[in-house]
Amino acid sequence: MKFSKKSEYALRAVLILANSPPNKTLQIQELSEISGVSVKFLEQILLALKKGGILRSKRGVGGGYQLDRPARSITLGGIIKLLDGDLCNLSNATDAPGTPEYPGSAGLQTCFREIDEQVNEALQERTIEEVLSMDRPKDILAFEI
Amino acid sequence: MKFSKKSEYALRAVLILANSPPNKTLQIQELSEISGVSVKFLEQILLALKKGGILRSKRGVGGGYQLDRPARSITLGGIIKLLDGDLCNLSNATDAPGTPEYPGSAGLQTCFREIDEQVNEALQERTIEEVLSMDRPKDILAFEI
DNA sequence: TCATTCCCGACTAGGTTGATAGGGAATGTG
DNA sequence: CACATTCCCTATCAACCTAGTCGGGAATGA
Secondary structure: OOOOHOOOOOOOHHHHHHHHHOOOOHHHHHHHHOOOOOHHHHHHHHHHHHHHOOOEEOOOOOOEEEEEOHHHEEEEHHHHHHHOOOOOHHHHHHHOOOOOOOOOHHHHHHHHHHHHHHHHHHHHHHHHHHHHHHHOHHHHHHHHH | OOOOOHHHHHHHHHHHHHHOOOOOOOOOEHHHHHHOHHHHHHHHHHHHHHHOOOOOEOOOOEEEEEEEOOHHOEEEEHHHHHOOOOOOOHHHHHHOOOOOOOHHHHHHHHHHHHHHHHHHHHHHHHHHHHHHHOOHHHHHHHOOO
């Protein structure tokens, strides 16, 4: 019950880009340094994010990456799905073709489908913008004023 | 975001045992046939379940397995945890030692911890007894009378 | 004594993951 | 045009994990 490094690194990259000034492009090199992911590995991930319509890129001198749409429209689920294929799919184990019927098999599947839905919803609802704002909670800022 | 075959097969075995008359023992062979899992593989799983205090066993002629405690006290989470180690632990990826700080890293971790809790709670709450009863819903029974 | 049944560890084929490497294509600069 | 820069794309690989097999040992009861 975990997700891949690719997904995790993708989230890092998108968060970093979402946090930098709009219309500023960041190069792989910079993203690599901030996120702590090797340039070459990150490259593959950024490419996938681009193909998935989350980032846009520019080549040549002064090129780099930036978000292709507002951070409020990008969700954790969208990113993870892009890299890992499916989010939470417990029920497809109990559902697979060839699975025999046994006492509780139907009930089990219902349970797992419920959990799948819960998790997928939670991940699809959380936007990158929200995550960034959770980073620096308002009440703590209030104290600092 | 899925769990191992071992966990799945363990759930099958426990459900089958919970559904059979109390104090009746089932042999690996029988469990294998009903669950559709090879005898040898199932063997390992049953052994783990026994060591985990979920099943008890008896050797020799007429031996076999049975539940070591009532089905209402055995949860899906308990079984999965026994076989797979942890249930849902998304947050330990973002939490791992050596993870750098980047914009949103804290927020991300909070999100994942929330999901971890949700899933773990859901799995820890659902008992084997409940799952069995979901299999044959009461309203359908009512129709058949 | 012997068949039965669970107990236990070793082993392995095959797939997945995380990552590296190297060259190609676009783009801006002088 | 020539060239440096930066992204684009594919191939390859070692390490690890999973699902499963195998062979024998130990307890139990007839």
